[in-house]
Amino acid sequence: MLQGLLIILLSMWMVLDQQGLVLLTWFPIMVALVAGLIMGDMHTAMVIGGTFQLMALGVANIGGSSVPNWGLATVVGIYVACRTTHDIEQAKAVALAVGVPVGMLGIQLDVVAKLLNSWVNHRAEKAAQEHKFEKMFRSFWIGPVIFSLSTGLPTALCVIFGSTIVKVLLKAVPVWVTNGLSIAGNMLPVVGIALLLQVMPVKKYMSMLMIGYVFAAYLNVPMLGVSIIGAAIAYYYFTVEMKKSSTPAAVATATDDEEGDDWDE
Structure with a gap:
């Protein structure tokens, strides 16, 4: 129970760190180190983390784009693999079988989190215009909660129900929902690049x-x-x-x- 709780907290901290201090981030090899300490099997954790790190090479959420969350996939994969088998090859196969769907699901959850946080920004902005600064400061706490839940909830479901719940959720979500979220995720890089060009000295260079x-x-x-x-x-x-x-x-x-x-x- 303690290991499961720590794994859930690790998954929630990853996304908050990515948005803030960037001490750990969600690079697979970094989170695998912490996950290995939690599960007490560093060798298996680092092999799984290295495997997902190779999958994540060259992938970055530039301009606010949404990419597969291989850090989340690493954490979930390590937990399920360490709970399932002690054979390194089988553990790697189990981690990939469970982690890849979770990482792909992370794309949709990241888009949903960003859409919800746009509402948080408007709520805080409205409170500031009305000079309700206490309400504005309280609104800012909603954003980190939303982001942490976007990784904490799927991790908690995997900890409680295992890999079955992930496959069930992916099959239950309508195709038009996943397609719509994918389109929104593809549009975010364009918006991000446009925002960057506004603050950069484009005319000069x-x-x-x-x-x-x-x-x-x-x-x-x-x-x-x-x-x-x-x-x-x-x-x-x-x-x-x-x-x-x-x-x-x-x-x-x-x-x-x-x-x-x-x-x-």
């Missing part, structure tokens, strides 16, 4: 934005390659600006030295 777009869209350069090119341009620009900022100081120092020599004469 429009040429760089166009160069990056050409590399990605027309030359099919991978995102890592585009990032390296952007980092190289940023480093060059930084060094040039540093030289420009240091030149007036050097000129001023030379001028002062010449004036001092004139006074000596």
